[in-house]
Amino acid sequence: MLEISPLVWGVTIALVVVLLAADLLLAALRPHKVGFKEAAAQSVFYIAVAVGFGVWFTAAYGGDFGTQYFTGYLVEKSLSVDNLFVFVIIMTTFAVPEKHQHKVLTFGIVLALIMRAIFIAAGAALLNAFSVVFLLFGLLLIFTAVQLFRHRDEDPDIEDNAVVKAARRFLPVTDDYVEGKLTVRTAGRRMVTPLFLVLIAIGSIDLLFALDSIPAVFGITSEAFIVFTANAFALLGLRALFFLVKGLLDRLVYLSTGLSIILAFIGVKLILHWLHVDISPAVPEIPTLVSLAVILVVLAVTVVASLVKTRNDPTAHAHPGSLKLTGSTKDHADR
Template sequence: MPELPVVFEVGTFIVLGIVLLFDLLLVVKRPHEPSMKEAGLWVGFYIALALVFAGLMFVFTGPEYGGQFIAGWITEYSLSIDNLFVFIIIMARFSVPRKYQQEVLMVGIIIALILRGIFIALGAVFIENFSWIFYLFGIFLLYTAYRQATDAGDDEDAGDNRLIAKLQSVLPMSQSYDGNRIRTVVDGKKVFTPMIIVFVTLGLTDLLFAVDSIPAIFGLTQSAFIVFTANIFALMGLRQLYFLLGGLLTRLVYLKHALSVILAFIGVKLILHAMHVNELPFINGGEPIEWAPEIPTFVSLAVIVLTIVVAVIASLIRSRVGGDTDDGAGNTGNTGNTGGQDSAGGTGSRGDSAVDPALDEAADEAGRKNPRRRA
């Protein structure tokens, strides 16, 4: 990759840090449910910011690395939207008050950024020193693609649920939320609120998605700078996108299949690249396999964009033809207001209850409709 000006790299992280900090302070200072207009403006701003950055990449590094950024950003954005499906289920499962869902989503995004940063650093080190890691990444992505297509992963879900059940049995916990607090006082004793379980669940979800997404983008570029910036831009605006898309999310029934195709494609690309730079002594005598083709960036970008466009159009056609009137994520997202929750989100209202069979049923329904992992 051409050497980027230090000012550009440092300036990029400073600008992104300021934007994320402003977004965080806005949530903390003014917890609310954003309107469609507000959410749309923020999503548009973040997408425009990513496209401006892509243009700068084209200027400073040329079309090859500019294309790598766009391909990586679109892939990570698609995987992040998949992550939103699971966030919807978490919100419904634990009846998070609608007013505080912004804060919960922001915490989830921050956890995701931290975890992905760690995985990116580790991945860059392994790639730099061990070319055979591409074989492992490729096989892992093929397995992930299969799991995505078949909705496998129940064992992981069971493990997560056991951990959450263990926390609930060990930690003294209130039966309802107290605003956005993690701890509250009940009968003179300090106890945790269900919000701590929500955060733990978000952390586990982010960890699983980071394990999937980092090998995928390393299949498109080996530049740690591109990998990290693509992940940041993909995660920025997810909070607003959650409120903007509403019921449309669960109507994208073919998104998981599109992601499966994309992951399988990148997995094959990684294995071909591993063969092209092969150093394993038991494969071709430790020599590179010359006939293994390298898939160009523009081909990867075309496959990714075409797959997502086809999946979205097919999903919307199926939704319209089937006359699907279910609100899907829209209902799920509004479950925090069930039963006349007060605007302050204090304890005692049915909308704040962390144990609501109706909400469990809604979450189960959302889980059957889409997600590759159920919370």
């Protein structure tokens, strides 16, 4: 079992908070269009921070825990790319000005980290108390994988998001972004701007992704510290990665298929672990190194196959897949 001192926890959380605060402050003080060079430099920086932390962690706590961290980071990074698809759709749906996209993404990442921290604490407590949670997490991931594969050629309908629809119904909304403010007072009346709705949309989507990504990384490791750091460092680079690859996302036509395979694989891994612990030690488990190899192969095949497909068929374009919080009105109408 991994023993992490309060000092290491404190320093790690402080590092994440400082990086987030710096990003948020930059977005607030200097709203601007983020160019390719800036996005590339920031992406390299965040990846270097994540890798550097992994190298230190491996040296300090051993190769097994280090492998768990890097595998978890890889899983969360690959799942975060699907987040980017949805972020692009949200930005497009609400016509967010480019100079405000930096701020929106940073707030979205803060919300995602808060939600994941809550789910990590709850998940770790449940796993320690009830080993059957491994079975439940495994079934949840397999169900998610099936749903993602079934709807792999769809885009989420942001306008049909129940939370966004409720906000539109009960809150007065301005017609424009009013210099990136969340609320303004107009004619003595407090109103929210479309940016407020964008944050609501991103927050509800973050909740949905947290419900999938946390069980996925718990399928790699049951250590709360590794789960937190893998999520935190994957999300910290998400904003820069958005601006770096948003023009290339459309070419990853098989990403949803690849992610569904990864989620199903981790789901099976969790179920085997539960069977090994609760039913019979004779049931084999999938080693972390094997998991790492499978994930790398699936991601590599997904990227190469996508690029070949779009090269041979320029009309092909990617979709993030549709995983809804609730069934849409269109779905009910179709039934």
